[in-house]
Amino acid sequence: MQHFDLAIIGSGSGNSIIDERFDDWSVALVERDPVFGGTCLNRGCIPTKMYVHPADLASEFEDAGRLGLTLARGRADWPQMRDRIFGRLDAISRGGLDWRRRSRNVTVFDGEASFVDEHTLRVGDKQFTADKIVIATGSRPRTLDVPGIEEVAHRIHTSDTIMRIDELPERLVILGGGYIAAEFAHIFTSFGVEVTVIHRSDVVLREMDEDIRSAFGEQLAKRVRLRVNQQVAAFEEGPAGDVSVITTDVNGVEYEYLTDLVLVAVGRERNSDMLALDAAGIGVRANGQIHVDAQQRTNLPHVFALGDVSSDHLLKHVANHEMRTVQHNLLHPDAPVSSDHRYVPCAVFSKPQVAAVGATEQQLREWGRPYVKATQRYADIAFGWAMEDEGHFAKLLADPHSWHLLGAHIIGPQASTLIQPLIQAMTFGLTVPEMARGQYWIHPAMPELVENALLGLLDAPRPAELERD
Numbered sequence: 420m421q422h423f424d425l426a427i428i429g430s431g432s433g434n435s436i437i438d439e440r441f442d443d444w445s446v447a448l449v450e451r452d453p454v455f456g457g458t459c460l461n462r463g464c465i466p467t468k469m470y471v472h473p474a475d476l477a478s479e480f481e482d483a484g485r486l487g488l489t490l491a492r493g494r495a496d497w498p499q500m501r502d503r504i505f506g507r508l509d510a511i512s513r514g515g516l517d518w519r520r521r522s523r524n525v526t527v528f529d530g531e532a533s534f535v536d537e538h539t540l541r542v543g544d545k546q547f548t549a550d551k552i553v554i555a556t557g558s559r560p561r562t563l564d565v566p567g568i569e570e571v572a573h574r575i576h577t578s579d580t581i582m583r584i585d586e587l588p589e590r591l592v593i594l595g596g597g598y599i600a601a602e603f604a605h606i607f608t609s610f611g612v613e614v615t616v617i618h619r620s621d622v623v624l625r626e627m628d629e630d631i632r633s634a635f636g637e638q639l640a641k642r643v644r645l646r647v648n649q650q651v652a653a654f655e656e657g658p659a660g661d662v663s664v665i666t667t668d669v670n671g672v673e674y675e676y677l678t679d680l681v682l683v684a685v686g687r688e689r690n691s692d693m694l695a696l697d698a699a700g701i702g703v704r705a706n707g708q709i710h711v712d713a714q715q716r717t718n719l720p721h722v723f724a725l726g727d728v729s730s731d732h733l734l735k736h737v738a739n740h741e742m743r744t745v746q747h748n749l750l751h752p753d754a755p756v757s758s759d760h761r762y763v764p765c766a767v768f769s770k771p772q773v774a775a776v777g778a779t780e781q782q783l784r785e786w787g788r789p790y791v792k793a794t795q796r797y798a799d800i801a802f803g804w805a806m807e808d809e810g811h812f813a814k815l816l817a818d819p820h821s822w823h824l825l826g827a828h829i830i831g832p833q834a835s836t837l838i839q840p841l842i843q844a845m846t847f848g849l850t851v852p853e854m855a856r857g858q859y860w861i862h863p864a865m866p867e868l869v870e871n872a873l874l875g876l877l878d879a880p881r882p883a884e885l886e887r888d
Contacts, residue, residue, distance in 0.1 A: 421526075423447040425749065426540055426549035428532045428694070431457020432726050432738040433555025434515070436746045437525060446525045447549060449532040449542055455516035458557050458727075459735040460508060462579045467602055469504045470582065471768045474609035478770055481642075485807045495610035497587045505583065533695035537719055551721050553745055554701075554709060555738070556690035558727035563594070563683055567654035574662045575654070575681050578603070587612055588679035592664050594651055595684035596623035601635070601769040603682055604643050609770070614643040615676055617666055619650045624767065628779040628828040630794070630814055635830060638771055638810060649674060654681070689728045713757035715745045723748070732763050762845045766835035771811055774838035777826035777845060780816060789882045791819045793875030797831050800871060801863030806832070813837070813872045819881050822850040833865055840869055851876050 423445045427433045430450040434457070437446055454461045473495070480490035519525050528542040535541050538548045560577035568575060576584070578599050591607050593600050596618030608614040616623075616639070623639060624632045639645055649666040657663045657677050664676040689707035696703050702710035702718045709729040711717055717724055723745045726738030737760070744758045764776035783790045797803035797811040811831025817824050827841035844854045855873035860866055 421547040423549040425551045427553045429555035432742040449528045451531045454512050456512045470606045474606045478609040534699040537699045554724040556728045558687040561686040571654045571662045590678040592678040593682045598767040600684040605769040617646045631828045714755045764842050772834035774834040775828045790816050791879040793879050795872035800867045802865045815872045817876045
């Protein structure tokens with residue numbers, strides 16, 4: 420039986436572990452997917468943003484009127500756009516696989532990996548052993564078990580497949596209210612598709628700060644048909660070969676939506692169910708999340724896990740951070756390091772953009788944590804005047820004792836960029852006064868939104884109990 424120093428299951432962030440420092444290790448790399456490189460490269464972060472950018476450009480006409488411009492809705496050449504995007508990404512994927520196959524110390528196994536015991540893996544009809552094992556199998560779109568779905572399966576998509584369709588539909592129903600639904604709603608409505616978003620909850624982006632998600636829902640509803648508090652009950656074939664989506668609301672009232680395609684964006688599931696973890700005795704939660712400690716070890720000291728399959732945060736930048744932790748701990752077992760999940764940021768690349776890091780206001784209330792807050796509108800900074808901005812803002816939360824930031828939340832243009840100095844401040848312990856007045860802020864650039872929000876915190880009313888002190 421073949422033996423390796425290291426086995427890695429998954430070719431996304433797990434593949435990045437193998438650099439020149441592992442040249443004298445024998446490594447098995449297992450990938451079940453026909454494409455190499457993981458979700459981010461092939462079906463996630465990167466291709467979606469390559470669609471988001473032209474969607475941003477295509478939707479500029481919506482805001483032009485208040486600037487004295489007359490812009491017409493453009494036309495999207497979907498096949499050209501799709502082929503440009505995947506012509507580039509598919510080549511990177513193929514090149515990455517070819518590079519690994521030509522590596523003298525790496526053996527690539529194509530197929531589903533499963534544990535036979537603590538050190539033995541099976542891939543198809545092959546078995547091999549490894550001293551160290553890394554599980555980096557990621558996640559996949561959650562599917563629906565709804566009556567009629569099989570009959571219209573050719574019109575049902577997930578984020579795995581929707582980006583490679585042959586042509587734009589006239590109508591699209593998106594099921595879900597999270598970041599994937601929000602981003603694809605922006606993409607397709609910007610390209611002239613009639614989009615309906617149906618969500619079973621009463622709010623979209625429900626994990627976000629309450630003021631952010633409220634503003635986002637209001638603005639999304641101006642661009643698409645937004646229907647909340649509705650649950651999908653069935654799919655039926657429509658009268659013109661299209662799809663009838665049947666939903667019910669909280670009172671049992673039934674609704675029908677005719678559409679050409681359906682995008683199911685109701686969350687993601689961790690890819691742990693096919694690994695036969697029980698055979699190795701690896702701990703896993705009911706939701707498929709593998710147990711790991713701060714050093715990314717499972718309950719077996721020689722088995723590590725990283726990324727979506729084990730993390731609380733299904734985000735590529737978190738998977739990359741955890742990969743570096745695993746990489747270090749494989750190379751330096753006598754001097755291990757821990758992953759730092761204190762301030763994990765996220766962003767939604769929709770219109771408007773949303774970005775956040777740290778606690779929400781509702782969390783601070785639930786925790787009984789004293790805080791001060793400040794909200795700064797884009798419309799009240801100089802660059803916001805240039806944009807004639809409407810409805811966008813930054814909201815900051817800080818500890819009134821130490822003046823450290825507790826949370827930062829931005830909705831509006833460039834939110835994913837503007838959040839970065841606030842992530843840096845929280846990570847390295849900068850206080851609000853230090854950050855606000857300890858550096859120059861370019862005038863009249865967009866980061867003045869952050870500067871003014873920080874200054875607003877210093878002037879914000881303090882909690883009553885602190886005033887008494």
